[in-house]
Amino acid sequence: MMDIEVTNVAKRYGTSLAVSDVSFGVEQGHVLSLLGPSGCGKTTVMRMIAGLIAPSAGSIAIKGKPVTQIPVHKRNVGMLFQNYALFPHLDVAHNIAFGLEMRKVPKAEALKKAEAVLAMVRLEAFGARYPHQLSGGQQQRVALARALVIEPSVLLLDEPFGALDKKLRENMQLEMRQLQQRLGITTLMVTHDQDEALTLSDRIAVMRAGVIEQFGTPTEIYERPVSRFVASFIGTSNFFTGRVTAKVNGGYTVECPDGVRLGFNGTPPAEASVTVALRPEGIQVSPDAGGDPAPNRMRTTVEQIVYRGLSTHYYLRRPTGEPLVVVRQNDSGADVFAGLQPGSAVLASWAAERNLIVRDDA
Amino acid sequence: MHEGGLGKGAILLYSVTGVITFFLLVPLLFPIALSFSDTPFVVFPPKGFTLQWYWKVINEPDFTTPFMFSVQLGVFAAIGALLIGTPTAMGLTRYSFPGRGVVQGLVLSPLVFPMLVTGIALLRLFTSINSNSSLTNLVIGHTLVTVPYVIRTVSASLLLIDPSTEDAARTLGANTWMTFWRVTRPQIVPGLFAGGIFAFVTSFDNYSISMWLADAEHFPMPMAMFALISRMFDPGIAAIASLMILMSIVIVVVLERLTGLQRAMSV
Numbered sequence: 001m002m003d004i005e006v007t008n009v010a011k012r013y014g015t016s017l018a019v020s021d022v023s024f025g026v027e028q029g030h031v032l033s034l035l036g037p038s039g040c041g042k043t044t045v046m047r048m049i050a051g052l053i054a055p056s057a058g059s060i061a062i063k064g065k066p067v068t069q070i071p072v073h074k075r076n077v078g079m080l081f082q083n084y085a086l087f088p089h090l091d092v093a094h095n096i097a098f099g100l101e102m103r104k105v106p107k108a109e110a111l112k113k114a115e116a117v118l119a120m121v122r123l124e125a126f127g128a129r130y131p132h133q134l135s136g137g138q139q140q141r142v143a144l145a146r147a148l149v150i151e152p153s154v155l156l157l158d159e160p161f162g163a164l165d166k167k168l169r170e171n172m173q174l175e176m177r178q179l180q181q182r183l184g185i186t187t188l189m190v191t192h193d194q195d196e197a198l199t200l201s202d203r204i205a206v207m208r209a210g211v212i213e214q215f216g217t218p219t220e221i222y223e224r225p226v227s228r229f230v231a232s233f234i235g236t237s238n239f240f241t242g243r244v245t246a247k248v249n250g251g252y253t254v255e256c257p258d259g260v261r262l263g264f265n266g267t268p269p270a271e272a273s274v275t276v277a278l279r280p281e282g283i284q285v286s287p288d289a290g291g292d293p294a295p296n297r298m299r300t301t302v303e304q305i306v307y308r309g310l311s312t313h314y315y316l317r318r319p320t321g322e323p324l325v326v327v328r329q330n331d332s333g334a335d336v337f338a339g340l341q342p343g344s345a346v347l348a349s350w351a352a353e354r355n356l357i358v359r360d361d362a
Numbered sequence: 363m364h365e366g367g368l369g370k371g372a373i374l375l376y377s378v379t380g381v382i383t384f385f386l387l388v389p390l391l392f393p394i395a396l397s398f399s400d401t402p403f404v405v406f407p408p409k410g411f412t413l414q415w416y417w418k419v420i421n422e423p424d425f426t427t428p429f430m431f432s433v434q435l436g437v438f439a440a441i442g443a444l445l446i447g448t449p450t451a452m453g454l455t456r457y458s459f460p461g462r463g464v465v466q467g468l469v470l471s472p473l474v475f476p477m478l479v480t481g482i483a484l485l486r487l488f489t490s491i492n493s494n495s496s497l498t499n500l501v502i503g504h505t506l507v508t509v510p511y512v513i514r515t516v517s518a519s520l521l522l523i524d525p526s527t528e529d530a531a532r533t534l535g536a537n538t539w540m541t542f543w544r545v546t547r548p549q550i551v552p553g554l555f556a557g558g559i560f561a562f563v564t565s566f567d568n569y570s571i572s573m574w575l576a577d578a579e580h581f582p583m584p585m586a587m588f589a590l591i592s593r594m595f596d597p598g599i600a601a602i603a604s605l606m607i608l609m610s611i612v613i614v615v616v617l618e619r620l621t622g623l624q625r626a627m628s629v
Contacts, residue, residue, distance in 0.1 A: 052529055072532045079533040085526040089548040098544070102535035143530075150534060 001064070003028045003186035004049060004154055009058030011044050018044045020210045026203070031180060031187040033197035036207035037233070042190045046156055049188065051075045063153050073102070078152030082159040084143040086131035092118070092142050093127035099150035117145040137168050144176070148183070155180070157189040161196060173199050194234045198222065206230050227359040231277035238324050240276040241360065244268050251352070253295055258320040263295030263352045275360035280327040282354035285314065288345040297349045300324055302342050314340070316348060324348060390607055397600035404597050415601040425602060428586030432566050435500055435582055439565035440558045442505035447512030447557060454513070455520040470510045477507060481574040488575070496580040503575050504565040511564060512557035519553025559617055563610070
């Protein structure tokens with residue numbers, strides 16, 4: 001069952017289209033991330049689901065009930081704002097009790113429930129504090145408690161971790177995910193942070209310029225990007241453009257203008273000219289032993305080496321001058337990578353299944 | 363030189379500030395000094411010391427009646443200005459719509475428009491619609507000229523608060539009115555308070571609107587003072603002026619204590 005259903009929704013501001021014809025669903029208990037660069041329309045979509053702005057076209061349903069015509073205060077959504085949006089004039093307990101009071105819950109009972117929810121986010125002793133007396137992480141927990149205490153149909157998170165520093169952000173992400181899974185609450189999250197989307201989501205919708213570019217599981221999005229935009233926005237990719245040439249037994253070859261050949265398994269695509277994405281972690285590097293140019297091999301020179309702790313990034317240069325990025329985990333002992341220096345001539349090679357044909361929309 | 367010190371320019375700066383303060387305060391200190399004079403006429407320098415003039419004026423119906431009327435008028439005008447000005451400020455700060463600049467200019471125009479002209483215009487209007495209640499006319503006139511103060515102070519307060527707190531309230535189930543009353547209003551108290559005080563003081567001080575709309579039963583304080591000064595020669599008139607100054611000081615202190623004058627004035 002779909003807890004959130006968005007059908008052909010569009011939002012127009014004057015003559016510009018912020019969101020055009022977006023449709024997707026969020027399954028019960030799932031976390032869906034709307035991922036995209038700023039200005040792609042992801043926040044607009046979320047605010048339309050919350051009811052804070054009205055769509056120009058299309059319809060929205062929450063838990064199977066059409067809500068397009070229902071005002072925000074009757075939609076029963078829990079929303080977490082980027083800056084938490086706690087009420088500065090109310091203490092923590094009254095912040096949390098606010099939504100219950102609006103539902104005509106008697107004040108004493110509302111405050112008692114607020115206590116219980118505060119325990120859930122591990123802030124039992126903080127009921128009498130005011131928001132400005134709390135740290136960023138504590139404020140976020142209060143905001144989460146305030147959104148959850150009304151037992152919302154769905155939870156909406158608007159860039160929820162953007163204001164926290166890296167360490168705290170990672171802790172809060174894990175905590176949020178655990179809580180979400182324990183409560184089984186259907187969640188929609190807006191983010192521009194690909195790591196956040198990959199960490200927290202069951203499904204990701206990558207948005208660009210008001211449309212959904214790709215919808216899928218985190219694995220699908222990362223391993224099977226459909227377009228050049230997705231391949232470069234989530235993770236990094238090397239790109240090749242070439243023409244489909246030789247059709248060999250059980251596969252085919254794409255030949256680039258500089259002579260590099262990319263070997264594929266399976267049936268060739270219908271187009272004659274294609275764009276190929278190649279993830280940097282799929283490339284091996286070995287000493288340049290010369291020899292015949294084979295498919296999925298390329299002679300390069302090392303341009304720059306950047307040590308990043310967990311991994312090392314090698315910026316190679318192809319004979320044509322185009323860059324080729326290789327990423328390697330720093331997990332094994334001394335090997336061929338150890339002796340590499342800027343200027344070294346190396347041979348880059350990769351397996352055929354690493355070549356991904358993507359739509360070129362750059 | 364310690365941090366934040368003024369260095370060599372300090373002497374010059376202090377002298378200039380001192381001179382300006384002197385020129386601002388002397389005219390105010392003058393009537394205060396005169397009001398204690400133990401002479402039947404206003405004389406300078408004052409002679410002796412007495413509080414009899416204060417006693418006299420607070421028992422003088424020609425002073426107390428207009429004073430009480432002006433307080434009443436000022437309260438009505440302040441309430442009217444808050445009721446009209448607050449929603450106006452909300453609309454102007456929270457929404458963008460075609461012609462917002464024009465509306466903004468229009469609602470603030472009483473600040474720059476000569477009040478004398480506004481007064482005549484109102485008189486003509488009230489005459490032509492047969493609005494004969496002087497009190498109603500005065501309240502409307504005073505509300506009109508005090509509304510811009512409320513709009514400016516409330517707008518300033520609204521710009522300081524986080525609009526997403528209003529969005530949060532709405533998602534939590536508050537309708538438009540509850541959102542305003544429970545979330546917006548408590549956060550803009552300084553602006554409401556300052557706007558109300560400015561409206562009251564402006565109304566209390568107003569002559570140029572009142573002179574067209576007042577009648578014998580509805581006679582505001584500034585007009586009464588003007589009438590009194592032409593027939594009163596004892597230091598009682600100085601005592602009245604001193605009481606007015608005292609009232610202003612009380613208002614400034616209260617405003618400073620409750621909201622911070624600097625913050626309330628920020629526009």
